[in-house]
Amino acid sequence: MYNGKHPFLHDLYKNRTKWLMLLPAAVVVILMCYIPMAGIVLAFKEYNYHDGIFGSPWTGFENFQYFFKSGKAWLTTRNTILYNLAFLCVNTFLQITCAIMLSELAGKMFKRITQSVMFLPYFISWVVVGAFIYNLFNYEFGAVNTFLKGAGLELVDVYSNKKMWPFILIAVSAFKNVGYGTVMYLASIVNIDGEMYEAADLDGATMWQKIRYITLPCIRPTVVILFLLAIGTIMKGDFQMFWQVTGNNPMVLEVTDVIDTYVTRSLLTLQEFGMTSAAGLYQSGVSFVLVLIANYIVKKVEPDYALF
Amino acid sequence: MRKTQHKKIRGYDRILFSFFSHLVLIVLSAACLLPFWLVISGSLSDQQSIQLNGYRLIPQQFSLDAYRMLFKIPEELIRAYGVTILVTAAGTGLGLLVTSMASYVLANKDFRYRYQVSFFFYFTSIFGGGLVPWYIFNTKYLHFHNNIIALILPILVNVTYLLILKSYMMSIPESLYESAYLDGAGDMTVYFRIALPLCKAGLATVGLFIALNYWNDWYNAMLFLDEGRRDLYPLQYFLNNILTKAQAINAAAARSGIPASDVPGEPMKLAMTVIATGPIVLLYPFLQKYFVKGVTIGAVKG
Numbered sequence: 357m358y359n360g361k362h363p364f365l366h367d368l369y370k371n372r373t374k375w376l377m378l379l380p381a382a383v384v385v386i387l388m389c390y391i392p393m394a395g396i397v398l399a400f401k402e403y404n405y406h407d408g409i410f411g412s413p414w415t416g417f418e419n420f421q422y423f424f425k426s427g428k429a430w431l432t433t434r435n436t437i438l439y440n441l442a443f444l445c446v447n448t449f450l451q452i453t454c455a456i457m458l459s460e461l462a463g464k465m466f467k468r469i470t471q472s473v474m475f476l477p478y479f480i481s482w483v484v485v486g487a488f489i490y491n492l493f494n495y496e497f498g499a500v501n502t503f504l505k506g507a508g509l510e511l512v513d514v515y516s517n518k519k520m521w522p523f524i525l526i527a528v529s530a531f532k533n534v535g536y537g538t539v540m541y542l543a544s545i546v547n548i549d550g551e552m553y554e555a556a557d558l559d560g561a562t563m564w565q566k567i568r569y570i571t572l573p574c575i576r577p578t579v580v581i582l583f584l585l586a587i588g589t590i591m592k593g594d595f596q597m598f599w600q601v602t603g604n605n606p607m608v609l610e611v612t613d614v615i616d617t618y619v620t621r622s623l624l625t626l627q628e629f630g631m632t633s634a635a636g637l638y639q640s641g642v643s644f645v646l647v648l649i650a651n652y653i654v655k656k657v658e659p660d661y662a663l664f
Numbered sequence: 665m666r667k668t669q670h671k672k673i674r675g676y677d678r679i680l681f682s683f684f685s686h687l688v689l690i691v692l693s694a695a696c697l698l699p700f701w702l703v704i705s706g707s708l709s710d711q712q713s714i715q716l717n718g719y720r721l722i723p724q725q726f727s728l729d730a731y732r733m734l735f736k737i738p739e740e741l742i743r744a745y746g747v748t749i750l751v752t753a754a755g756t757g758l759g760l761l762v763t764s765m766a767s768y769v770l771a772n773k774d775f776r777y778r779y780q781v782s783f784f785f786y787f788t789s790i791f792g793g794g795l796v797p798w799y800i801f802n803t804k805y806l807h808f809h810n811n812i813i814a815l816i817l818p819i820l821v822n823v824t825y826l827l828i829l830k831s832y833m834m835s836i837p838e839s840l841y842e843s844a845y846l847d848g849a850g851d852m853t854v855y856f857r858i859a860l861p862l863c864k865a866g867l868a869t870v871g872l873f874i875a876l877n878y879w880n881d882w883y884n885a886m887l888f889l890d891e892g893r894r895d896l897y898p899l900q901y902f903l904n905n906i907l908t909k910a911q912a913i914n915a916a917a918a919r920s921g922i923p924a925s926d927v928p929g930e931p932m933k934l935a936m937t938v939i940a941t942g943p944i945v946l947l948y949p950f951l952q953k954y955f956v957k958g959v960t961i962g963a964v965k966g
Contacts, residue, residue: 367776373851374769378781381766384821387806388798389788395797409800454692457685466686472952473693476700479944479955481880483904487937488699490907491706491719497930499702502718531696536959543960563677588790596883603908619795624887629796636794644791664786 399637403629419634428618429635436593436614442522443529444586448579450530451537456571458538459545460563471542475535485528486600493524518611521602525612528601529594541575548574581654581661588650591643595620615639700945707731707935711928730931734939737920741939743895744902747812751898752878755816759874760867763826764833768855770826771833772841782830789823799887812896814888819877825870828961832866833859869958872951879944903940907933 368375399419401412423429454474458467477485492499493514501511514520548571556566593614602612604621619635622628647663655662702719710725717724734741766785770778792798808814836859844854860867885901897905906912913932914924 364777371775371851374772374775377765377769377851377855380762381785381821381826382781384762384817385785385788385823388818388821389792392798392801393791393793395801396793398797398800403800405804408804409797450692454689457689461682461685461689466689470689470693472949474689474696475952475955476945476948477696479876479880479948480941481882481900483880483882483900483907484937484941485699486904487703487907487934491702491934492699494719497714497718499706499719499721502720505718531699534692535696539956539959562675563681600904616795623796623799629800633794633796636796640792640794647790663790664783 396633396637396640398629398633400634401630403633415630419630420638422631423634423638426631428613429638431610432613432615432618432635433591435611436616437590439522439525439593439614440586440590442526443533444583446526447530447533447537448583450534451541452575452579454534454538455541455545456567458542459571460567471535471538473535475539477532478536482596482600485532485597486603489524489528489601489603515603515605516607518608521608521611525598525601528597532597541578544575544578545571577658577661581658584650584654584657585663588647589643590646591615591639593617703934703937707931707938709931711930714930727928727931729928730935733917733922733926733928733932734935737917737922739920740894740902740916741936744897744899747815747896748879748899751812751815751881752875755820755878756871756875758816759820759822759825760871762821763870763874764829764860764863764867765855766821767826767829767833768859769851771830771836773838782827785823785826803888808888810888810890810893810896815881815884815896815898816878818884819874819881822874822877825873828958829863829866829870831961832863836862865954865957869954869961872954873958876944899940903936906936 395409398409398412400414400416401409402415402418403409403412407413458471461467490498493501493512495501495511495513495515504511512520514524552570552574553566556570561569593616595614595616598612598614598617599620602608602617604617605612615635616639619632619639622632622635651663702721705721705723706714706719707730708726708728709719709723710727710729713723713725769775770782770785772778775781802808802814802818808817840858840862841854844858849857880900881898882900882904885896885898886904889896889901906916913929914927917924917927
């Protein structure tokens with residue numbers, strides 16, 4: 357029996373089964389997250405395959421200079437942030453509206469069906485969403501153009517039209533995420549104490565008043581917290597969505613390129629290891645600071661909801 | 665549903681609200697269903713009518729050619745299905761085991777270092793080294809290139825699911841554990857005999873989310889598989905190739921000795937989409953309640 361004084365080693369021995377049970381998950385996380393984290397030194401190096409991550413020569417801030425001078429840093433950061441803000445506002449608004457409507461309606465069957473139908477897109481892969489986009493917007497055969505042709509209107513070629521993409525991407529994000537958020541907000545509305553509504557009924561409150569003065573204030577903390585946490589991840593673009601929906605189409609990159617698509621494309625096509633890791637580190641670093649700030653604010657507002 | 669449903673006032677505002685809500689919800693639901701409908705309709709259309717007049721809500725010329733052709737050259741499709749089923753089964757089973765073991769320990773109040781270890785896991789979701797070092801480490805040092813492990817390991821452990829399972833495990837009354845420990849049971853016995861059976865609902869929810877992630881994954885295949893290893897392509901990446909590479913269908917047909925002119929390319933792309941999504945849409949009504957439960961837990965404690 358181990359009798360040393362070090363509390364950690366003692367615990368390691370005493371609870372060895374527990375530590376062993378943690379081991380597989382810890383190994384995966386170390387391999388997939390912590391060791392690659394050490395690879396961020398690559399952002400300050402000129403990578404060559406032969407010398408590997410740690411053997412390659414140092415270059416200081418050259419990779420960052422290259423990234424920021426290319427103009428891509430500003431463009432992709434702007435796109436990432438603006439898209440995330442737009443998604444956040446539009447989706448939150450629709451999710452709360454749907455959740456309130458569903459909570460007030462009486463028809464059980466109607467509620468169940470609409471809720472299920474709106475939740476369905478959450479479960480399909482982004483590749484399939486890409487197929488939907490192709491099916492709708494293909495210039496020659498797409499359903500949208502078939503409809504426009506039938507109505508005698510001008511056809512649209514979205515693959516060369518920059519103005520359309522913000523709207524398409526916002527619509528796709530809503531399509532995929534509104535159902536999920538509706539279920540979530542509905543859960544927090546259902547948790548509101550029913551007595552408050554009864555009291556309001558006795559006082560002769562109208563429905564609008566009940567929504568305005570009971571439902572909305574009660575879900576406000578949830579909304580505020582989810583909003584703040586989303587701000588923490590505002591630098592992270594939804595890679596799969598942008599890649600599949602825009603088809604990585606070079607004609608409209610100016611309005612569709614986010615940091616994540618830029619990094620992946622440069623990695624896969626140009627094999628630009630140094631500059632792309634600099635871009636990745638810039639993104640991770642800013643994200644990390646934003647999460648810390650968001651969490652700090654959440655902790656002040658509503659300590660129970662803080663991440664850590 | 666609200667436990668004490670507040671009294672429905674049959675007033676003017678309620679009728680207006682009810683009308684408006686039904687309208688909005690019906691329009692949004694229809695918008696969610698429309699793309700599914702269009703893909704099914706397109707997959708059942710005749711190639712020529714599509715080329716002449718485009719995709720429509722209702723097939724102009726109904727035809728099963730696309731599906732017939734898919735069943736004539738089924739090898740690659742069946743193989744892709746096989747890879748996806750294998751990866752999903754292995755990944756879900758392994759992921760659930762690894763995740764639930766860790767969450768069992770982290771939920772245990774006797775475990776002194778539970779906060780530190782939880783943070784060790786949690787930290788990875790707020791900071792990462794970025795794609796490039798991860799990619800290099802996986803290809804150069806772990807030799808994931810063209811390796812089926814590359815489709816399983818990267819998404820095996822998800823910290824969010826670990827925390828969800830942990831909160832399930834914490835809801836088990838401690839007295840159950842304690843009496844088992846007093847009877848001389850070890851952690852493994854308690855985990856297998858008490859924790860797992862009492863967490864069935866949580867395991868089902870998390871297991872379904874893990875399975876969904878594996879079924880829908882194409883990203884790791886894109887990063888780690890070469891064109892030469894088409895035999896390892898999972899379903900979604902196989903579909904991705906058919907959709908994005910104009911010649912992919914013709915090439916697949918040519919490998920089976922079918923001339924390109926006989927291939928109904930357009931409806932076949934959509935028929936492939938239908939076949940790749942079918943299982944999810946068909947199983948969805950039965951599994952939905954578990955997903956709702958998962959989302960609800962996330963809402964209560966983020």
